Amino acid sequence: MNNIILCGGGTAGHITPAISIYDFFKKKGYNPKLVIAKRDISLIPKEYSYEALSISSPGNIKKNILFIINFLPAIISAYKIIKNTKPKCVIGMGGFISMPILYVAKIFKIPIFLCEQNSIPGKVNKIFYKSAKSTYLTFDKTLEFFPNGKVFGNPVRKEFFSTNREEARKKMSLNDNDKLLVVMGGSQGALKINQLFLESIGDIKKEINNLHIVWLTGNSWADSIIEKTKGIDNLTVHSFYTDMPTILYAADFIVSRAGSSSISEIIAVNTPSLLIPFPYATDNHQYYNALDLFNKDIAYLVEEKDLNKNTLTTIIVNNIKNNSRLNDIRNNISNNNKIYATELISNDILKNI
Numbered sequence: 066m067n068n069i070i071l072c073g074g075g076t077a078g079h080i081t082p083a084i085s086i087y088d089f090f091k092k093k094g095y096n097p098k099l100v101i102a103k104r105d106i107s108l109i110p111k112e113y114s115y116e117a118l119s120i121s122s123p124g125n126i127k128k129n130i131l132f133i134i135n136f137l138p139a140i141i142s143a144y145k146i147i148k149n150t151k152p153k154c155v156i157g158m159g160g161f162i163s164m165p166i167l168y169v170a171k172i173f174k175i176p177i178f179l180c181e182q183n184s185i186p187g188k189v190n191k192i193f194y195k196s197a198k199s200t201y202l203t204f205d206k207t208l209e210f211f212p213n214g215k216v217f218g219n220p221v222r223k224e225f226f227s228t229n230r231e232e233a234r235k236k237m238s239l240n241d242n243d244k245l246l247v248v249m250g251g252s253q254g255a256l257k258i259n260q261l262f263l264e265s266i267g268d269i270k271k272e273i274n275n276l277h278i279v280w281l282t283g284n285s286w287a288d289s290i291i292e293k294t295k296g297i298d299n300l301t302v303h304s305f306y307t308d309m310p311t312i313l314y315a316a317d318f319i320v321s322r323a324g325s326s327s328i329s330e331i332i333a334v335n336t337p338s339l340l341i342p343f344p345y346a347t348d349n350h351q352y353y354n355a356l357d358l359f360n361k362d363i364a365y366l367v368e369e370k371d372l373n374k375n376t377l378t379t380i381i382v383n384n385i386k387n388n389s390r391l392n393d394i395r396n397n398i399s400n401n402n403k404i405y406a407t408e409l410i411s412n413d414i415l416k417n418i
Contacts, residue, residue, distance in 0.1 A: 066096065066151055066153075067094065067095040067096055067153065068095070068096045068097075068098065068150045068151055068152045068153060069090055069095050069096070069097045069098070069152055069153055069154055069155075069156065070097075070098050070099075070100055070146070070147075070150060070152045070154075070155045070156065070166060070170075071083045071086060071087055071097060071098070071099050071100070071155075071156045071158055072099070072100040072101075072155060072156070072157055072158065072162065072163040072166040072167065073100075073101070073157060073158025073159045073160045073162060073163040073180075074101040074102040074104075074105040074158070074160050074162045074163075075102055075104075075105070075122065075159075075160035075161065075162055076160070076324075077108055077326060078159075078182055078183075078324050078325050078326045079158045079159045079160045079163075079182065080101065080105055080108045080109070080158075081220075081221070081222060081326045082158060082180060082182060082219055082220040082221075082326070082329075082406075082407075083099060083101075083156075083158040083180075084099075084109075084110075084113070084222065085220035085221060085222055085223065085407045086156065086180075086220055086407055086410060086411055087099060087113065088223055088407075089407050089408065089411040090411060093411075093415070096114070097114070098114045098115065098116065098146075098150055098152075099113060099114065099115035099116070100115065100116050100117075100118060100143075100146060100162070100163075100166050101115055101116075101117055101118075101162060102117065102118065102119070102120070102160070102162040103117045103118070103119050105117070105162075116142075116146050118139050118142055118143065118162055118165060118166075119135055119138070119139065120132065120135045120136060120139040120161060120162055120164070120165065121135060121161070122160075122161040123161075132161075136165070139164075139165040140165045140168065140169065142165065143165035143166045143168070143169045144169050146166065147166070147169045147170060147173065147175070152170075152175060153175075153176070153418050154175060154176040154177070154178060154198075154414060154417075154418050155167060155170040155175055155176070155177050155178070156177075156178045156179075156180065156414065157177065157178070157179045157180065157189065157190065157193060157197075158180050158182075159179075159180065159181060159182060159183075159187045159189065159190055160187065160189065161188075161189055163189055164189050164192070167189070167193050167196075171193070171196050176198050176417065176418055177193060177196055177197045177198065178197055178198055178199050178200070178201070178414050178417070179193060179194065179197045179199075179200040179201065180200075180201045180219075180220075180410065181200060181201070181202050181203065181207055181211065181214070182203050182219050182325035182326070182329075183203070183204070183207075183325050183350040183351075183353075183354060184203070184204040184206040184207055184350055184353035184354045184356075184357055185206075185207070185210070185347075185348040185349070185350040185353055186207055186210050186211060187347070190211075191210070194210075194211055198417050199215060199413060199414070199417060200213065200214040200215070201214065201215050201217045201406075201409075201410045201413070202214040202215065202216045202217070203216070203218055203219040203325055203329065203354075203406075204216070204353070204354060204357045205357060206353055206356075206357055215409075215413065216403075217403060217406050217409040217410050217413070218329065218402075218403025218404070218405075218406030218409070219325050219326070219328075219329040219406055220329075220406045220407040220410065221326075221329050221330050221333045221404075221406070221407075222310075222330075224309075224310045225310045225330060225333045225334065226404075227310070228310050228311060228314055229314060230314045230315065230334070230335075232314075233310070233311045233312070233313075233314035233315035234314075234315045236311050236315070237277075237311065237312070237315045239277065239315060240275070242274075242275050243275045243276075243277055244273055244274075244275055244276050244277065244317045244318075244385050245276075245277045245278075245279065245312075245315050245316045245317050246269075246276060246277070246278045246279075246316065246317065246318050246319075246320070246381060246385065247278075247279045247280075247281070247312050247313065247316040247318075247319045247320070247321075248262050248278065248279070248280045248281065248319075248320045248321075249280075249281035249319070249320070249321050249322070249327075250281070250282070250283055250321075250322055255283070255322060255341070255343070256285075256286070257369055257372065258320065258322075258341060258369075258372075259282055259283075259286050259290065261372060261373065261374055261377050262280070262320070262377065263290065263293060263294070264374045265374050265377050265378045265381075266278070266294070266297065266300075268374075268378050268382075269378055269381055269382060270297070270298075272378075272382045272386070273382060273385050273386060275299075276299065276385070277299040277300075278299065278300045278301070279301050279303070279306070279312050279316075280294075280300065280301070280302045280303070281303050281304070281305060281306055282302060282303070282304060283304060283305070284304045284305070287302060287303065287304035290302050309330060310330075310334070313330060313331060313334040313336060314334045314336070316334075316336050317336070317337075317385055317391060318336070318337050318338065318339070318381060318384050318385050318391070319331055319336055319337070319338040319339070320338065320339045320341065320377075320381070321338055321339070321340060321341070322340070322341060322342065322343050322351065323340040323341070323342040323343070323351040323352070323354045323355035323366075324343070324346075324351060324354070325354055328340070328354055328355070328358065328364075329406075331364070332358075332363070332398055332401075332402055332404075333402070333404055335395050335398050335399060335402065336395075336398075337364065337365075337384060337390075337391050337394040337395065337398075338364045338365070339364070339365040339366075339367065339377075339380050339381070340354075340355035340358065340359075340364050340365065340366050340367075341367055341368070341369055341372060342354070342355050342366075342368060342369070343369075344368065344369050344370065352366075352368065361397060361401050362393075362394065362397050363394065363397050363398050363401060364394075365380055365384075367380070
């Protein structure tokens with residue numbers, strides 16, 4: 066049987082690349098199965114085969130106790146999944162939810178492969194790195210931790226390969242002279258980015274002609290920001306947006322957090338950006354994600370502690386008004402873009418099994 070298990074979760078950053086690889090194997094005639102955290106079920110489309118485990122990540126004393134209590138039942142559940150599925154291999158996508166499946170796979174000598182989305186690897190991937198046949202990396206920096214890793218990039222959703230910039234701008238009803246700025250703070254939004262952009266929006270609009278703005282605020286702030294920005298032309302505010310490929314392809318410039326999935330999607334659409342890392346990410350990995358791009362002149366990087374109204378306004382205005390600079394960044398992205406990460410990773414796994 067051509068069964069394959071992809072395990073991981075806890076955040077969309079682990080789920081999104083897992084779904085991309087799942088799609089690839091499904092097209093090749095394999096029977097992939099996702100093993101995810103129960104809280105991730107809402108992120109999985111109905112037609113996908115999955116099992117859900119319950120295990121929390123360790124941390125403080127309370128979290129450590131919960132982890133110990135849940136670990137043995139999770140191992141038993143993982144054993145049952147492995148026994149029933151009989152996979153040819155197990156692919157770990159990161160997150161503590163992948164730990165029970167990887168542990169059981171290791172015991173039964175089932176080939177293990179790992180995908181690490183961030184520049185600073187997660188704890189579970191560190192534990193199983195030496196047991197894996199191959200480990201696939203998104204950033205060059207991760208080679209410091211996993212020297213035998215393969216830097217293939219981070220898989221993005223198949224929707225990003227079904228459109229292009231021209232089609233996206235037509236769908237957004239943008240003319241050749243129109244400029245589109247997209248501001249987003251991740252799935253939950255970002256308070257400081259929202260606050261500073263609200264202060265800056267008037268100055269930015271004054272400096273840039275024909276500017277259109279799509280602002281993704283997160284659920285917590287959408288209503289208040291919609292109320293405060295009434296009357297501003299060519300501005301649309303959303304708590305979140307379902308058709309991300311369209312707005313990212315159509316954009317001239319993007320302001321974003323620096324999660325691996327967000328970065329990979331921004332790179333996939335070849336759009337210049339300002340990255341503002343979430344300062345409380347584990348091991349400050351969002352900063353190192355963004356630093357990798359900054360060092361290649363693919364994106365701008367400003368830490369949240371250094372961000373203010375003037376800095377935000379200046380970077381946005383100076384780039385959107387400078388077509389030559391935008392084109393230079395797009396060329397740099399093209400030269401470093403690993404857009405076929407899903408195929409590279411999946412084909413390498415197939416070669417090994």
